[in-house]
Amino acid sequence: MPEWLVEHGLGEDRAVLVERGTIIEARIDLPGVVRAGTLLPARLRRCGVPALAQAGAAEYLLPRGAGVLSEGAACTIEVTRETIPGPEAWKRPLAALADAGGPTEEPPSPARTLVFPAPTDELEGLGWSDLLEEARSGIVRFPGGELRLHLTPAMTLIDVDGTLPPLSLAKEAATAAARAIRRLGIGGSIGIDFPTVTGKAERQLVAAALDDALPKPFERTAVNGFGFLQLVRPRRRASLLEHAADRSGFEARALLRRAVQGSGVLTIRAYPGIVHWLETRPDLLALLARQRGGAVQLVAAPELKIGRAELA
Template identity: 40%
Template sequence: MADFANGWLYEAGIGESRALLIENDEPAQIRIERSDGRARAGAVVDAKFTRQWVAGRSGIVTLPDGQEALLQPLPKGLAEGSMVRVVIVRAAMTERGGQAKRAKAQPADADSGLCEGPDLLAEIHASGLPVKQVHAHEADYFGQHGWHEAVEQAESGRIDFEGGSLLVSLTPAMALFDVDGPLASFELAKRAAKEVALALVRFDISGNIGVDFPTLQAKAERAAVTAIFDDHMTANCERTAINGFGFMQIVGRKVRPSVPEILQANRSVNAALKLLRQAERDRGTGAMRLEVHPAVANKLQPSMLEELARRTGRPVSVEPRGDIPIDGGLIG
């Protein structure tokens, strides 16, 4: 795709949609949207007020799909059991280990109509950049432009760069970046500042973020490092200065889970969706058998297998095997 060095690639996969932003023929951002039925940010729905959370300030509402959301602020006079029109301002999330975090909602404007909120394809179209949709029968353009390497970084939380590395740790409170490497502190911090900025954009990381740089005693050095971060940070956010212990905090508006939060939430789900992508691209004929770890087999929903059969024109079966690692599914 030499003629597509800048813009979005989009792939409507089975169970998830994927997007890859290419800038100057290099991967600049990846996005993943799972087909989990959760309300998207920007959706306007009629919800049932279930109970108060903080008296007079916030409450829990039940969305049409049965999921709960935190409503704040709480409209005056809203009685439990009544209906209220809300807008989803942050989608629900699943933290590492399976802990669910409710969506956040606000009262919708009086004239707001019901809507589902923009999906991934609509969001990347709204960027104004070119969008090219790719398909399984074509070459793996995602793979050719660094998709698999970026996904591995997001799953592992480790980002290597020349002279050092970043370790991204997800906590309920914030995403933490730890900077490590053999270089002198100032040189390592300068290189890391650029890589942190690029990583925040590449993996759609927002909300509360902390960066633990090497300790820099000189104020001028700390200022130089933050200037490098600012030069490469293209997302809308605010940051503090780097303090004397090397810590900088960044805050950006969070409307959905980041790519690392999606990919670190459930390893079996990741393996199932990866295998479905590989199976859809398989050029074999006749019946298809997916040999997988039992935990992965449990994530291969019947609707996914039916869609795989429809797309490939091949009957599909699943064989759970305890001797196969989670990430080692086979296509036969």
């Protein structure tokens, strides 16, 4: 039976769904981000469709409007999409008027909280670093080919390359794409560019392979004559690809995960952007020093690549 494992780390929490020793779904939660499914007291700032509500210091867009409520009315909203990191800061988090029945999404359950740090790194043993590499590189390999994933403002695009015959490559890629979409937590609009296969029956086989491997809910088009299929699935939080697009924060938090699994005085040599990110969060550095039982020194090393820090 699949099991959720949760790890509370420095600067982020991590949750993975594991089945037969493989991570089949993963998410990263950052501090200060209001989780999807949270109910908040709010005040309506703008009517119409979409409406706009204020909850504390944050504004939430209500794509379906606010019904008969008038501007200034108090209401309870449910967060339906968390704040998505990235360059489009104007995109507000999304919400809807709360259903009297309560939130539509509960936390992952059943879940087992991992001891962290621990002598045995269970998450790493399941391939956590490999998953992060897929997110940062956008490359997911499968027998006979690979997927290349790209973020765009409109959708996540998945390109297929490989050496198998076109139909075999397309079917294998459909299964691999479905697994990658789930593993990396990709939601919203997704486009997959398969190798061109001839005939409607063959295109239906490719779509069926995707349907078999990707759990509902989602909606999709057929594979068109050029090999393109579009699907849409719920987008409630940032995908690992979107987290990785913030390279400094993504790599710095991964570095903290490595650094906390040790003891004593520590010197971190890292790309200047990583050092700057850490220097602007002295609370995390102080917590790291307390957990290690020794002082932590940062050294900017421009010659190092952004994901290749040295710990000594």
